[in-house]
Amino acid sequence: MKPGAIIPANAASLTSLTVTMAVMCYLACLAIGALILVDRAVTSWTSGLAREMTIQVRVVRNASIPEEVEKARAIAAAFPGIIEVDVLDESEGARLLEPWLGTRSLEGLPVPRLLRIVTDTDSPPDVVALENAISEVKGARLDTHQKWEAELTRMARALSAVSYAILFLISISAVAIVVFATRAVLQANRHIVDLLHLVGARDGYIARQIDGRFLRTGLISGFIGVGLGLFTFLLLGLVGSGSGSEGGVAAASRGLLFSTPSIAIWSYALLFAVPLAATLICLITARITLMRRLGVVT
Amino acid sequence: MLRLENVGLRYGDGPEILHDVSFALRTGDFYFLTGPSGAGKSSLLKLLFLALRPTRGALRIFGEDVGSLSHSKLPPIRRRIGVVFQEFRLLDHLSTYDNVALPLRVAGKSEASYRRDVMDLLDWVGLAEKSSDFPPVLSGGEKQRAAIARAVIAKPQLLLADEPTGNVDPVLAKRLLHLFLELNRLGTTMLIATHDKGLVRQAERPVLHLEQGSLNLQ
Numbered sequence: 001m002k003p004g005a006i007i008p009a010n011a012a013s014l015t016s017l018t019v020t021m022a023v024m025c026y027l028a029c030l031a032i033g034a035l036i037l038v039d040r041a042v043t044s045w046t047s048g049l050a051r052e053m054t055i056q057v058r059v060v061r062n063a064s065i066p067e068e069v070e071k072a073r074a075i076a077a078a079f080p081g082i083i084e085v086d087v088l089d090e091s092e093g094a095r096l097l098e099p100w101l102g103t104r105s106l107e108g109l110p111v112p113r114l115l116r117i118v119t120d121t122d123s124p125p126d127v128v129a130l131e132n133a134i135s136e137v138k139g140a141r142l143d144t145h146q147k148w149e150a151e152l153t154r155m156a157r158a159l160s161a162v163s164y165a166i167l168f169l170i171s172i173s174a175v176a177i178v179v180f181a182t183r184a185v186l187q188a189n190r191h192i193v194d195l196l197h198l199v200g201a202r203d204g205y206i207a208r209q210i211d212g213r214f215l216r217t218g219l220i221s222g223f224i225g226v227g228l229g230l231f232t233f234l235l236l237g238l239v240g241s242g243s244g245s246e247g248g249v250a251a252a253s254r255g256l257l258f259s260t261p262s263i264a265i266w267s268y269a270l271l272f273a274v275p276l277a278a279t280l281i282c283l284i285t286a287r288i289t290l291m292r293r294l295g296v297v298t
Numbered sequence: 299m300l301r302l303e304n305v306g307l308r309y310g311d312g313p314e315i316l317h318d319v320s321f322a323l324r325t326g327d328f329y330f331l332t333g334p335s336g337a338g339k340s341s342l343l344k345l346l347f348l349a350l351r352p353t354r355g356a357l358r359i360f361g362e363d364v365g366s367l368s369h370s371k372l373p374p375i376r377r378r379i380g381v382v383f384q385e386f387r388l389l390d391h392l393s394t395y396d397n398v399a400l401p402l403r404v405a406g407k408s409e410a411s412y413r414r415d416v417m418d419l420l421d422w423v424g425l426a427e428k429s430s431d432f433p434p435v436l437s438g439g440e441k442q443r444a445a446i447a448r449a450v451i452a453k454p455q456l457l458l459a460d461e462p463t464g465n466v467d468p469v470l471a472k473r474l475l476h477l478f479l480e481l482n483r484l485g486t487t488m489l490i491a492t493h494d495k496g497l498v499r500q501a502e503r504p505v506l507h508l509e510q511g512s513l514n515l516q
Contacts (some may be wrong), residue, residue: 282308
């Protein structure tokens with residue numbers, strides 16, 4: 001004969017806790033997804049920027065632009081650590097200015113010429129030495145993109161900090177909800193708890209009769225949250241799949257789910273850490289609350 | 299085994315329910331506790347089964363000073379005390395069998411180790427056929443017997459009973475008295491609060507009379 005459960009399962013339902021925890025887990029998944037996407041985007045941007053530099057040659061009096069451009073190209077091409085120098089012609093320069101000046105003819109305007117430099121990431125050039133070498137060219141200036149890289153990094157750090165703050169707040173809220181739910185279960189079963197105490201049950205024994213339900217609640221709500229999170233990323237990916245856009249939320253969501261195995265496995269591992277965290281939060285919080293409350297209920 | 303010295307008890311800021319209660323029980327004693335309703339019998343029993351602590355005076359059980367006992371030290375002492383509650387306090391969601399087995403279960407014993415003892419005791423109190431029934435379908439007398447069975451199943455050293463024969467017929471009351479006397483003969487110290495003068499007469503045991511919160515030996 002299997003003994004009946006000492007704390008009845010239908011006393012003080014944990015359905016509300018399961019729903020609330022599932023929403024918390026869903027929000028946590030979105031925050032983790034945002035963290036992964038920001039981290040991946042910044043890595044992609046900064047690695048691109050780190051591989052490239054630009055030499056800008058402005059129009060100066062008493063100097064021939066084509067000659068100065070050629071001089072800059074020669075210096076850059078011969079410089080150690082530079083593997084490619086690409087001179088952008090005037091039409092390409094004009095196209096870069098289109099967002100500001102439109103498609104009108106730029107003839108007669110002192111539009112600077114640009115040289116795109118691709119560096120060897122394994123053995124990058126000495127930037128200071130390159131700047132010194134380029135300074136011999138009239139009107140030339142080396143742009144290492146450090147300013148952009150720093151701003152991107154700053155923005156990414158801010159976004160990451162916001163995501164971590166959201167995760168922290170979700171965790172705090174989850175703990176508070178579990179504390180309330182635990183107290184409610186204890187209150188609803190007060191007559192049983194009192195009797196167990198009087199027949200000699202230790203607090204740990206009583207806590208074990210109750211916290212198993214919180215373990216199940218954490219697991220179930222965690223998996224519901226992750227399921228909803230994955231469904232959301234899938235939906236976002238599918239909604240934008242016909243736009244042909246390379247970037248945006250749709251592409252990022254697809255990247256989160258269907259990127260290379262080495263990257264995807266990390267995404268899935270982080271997302272599936274949510275049910276684990278939810279279970280631990282439920283179990284540990286419920287146990288601590290129970291032990292503290294049982295200590296004052298004699 | 300149990301000693302009270304000038305024990306007083308009050309609930310919150312209310313009036314004192316028990317005043318200067320002093321008595322001692324030695325191993326093997328059998329006392330009845332009598333007194334009119336509201337005299338404080340249930341409160342005194344609550345002190346003795348450690349549901350309350352005295353607001354003044356000294357209470358020692360099994361050599362331990364209850365006033366200074368920490369919460370974690372209570373379970374081992376409570377396991378040595380069997381209690382029959384006046385309102386039974388059976389758990390409605392557990393079968394009669396599970397209710398009776400509860401003290402053994404919380405003590406960590408396996409179902410296989412206590413199954414025989416529980417069934418024998420249920421048989422003895424006439425509830426063998428009701429072992430799978432749940433308290434809401436038991437009569438008052440059946441609940442009373444289940445509550446007594448739960449109190450004695452772990453062979454406590456001290457048995458405290460609050461009106462244990464209040465809901466049973468005279469025949470069963472006599473049978474239960476024999477159970478208490480037998481347990482006492484085997485070494486269990488007994489304190490039974492009752493209004494049943496017939497029960498007291500039959501047992502021929504000393505009586506502690508509680509009136510208006512004060513205790514006298516009769």
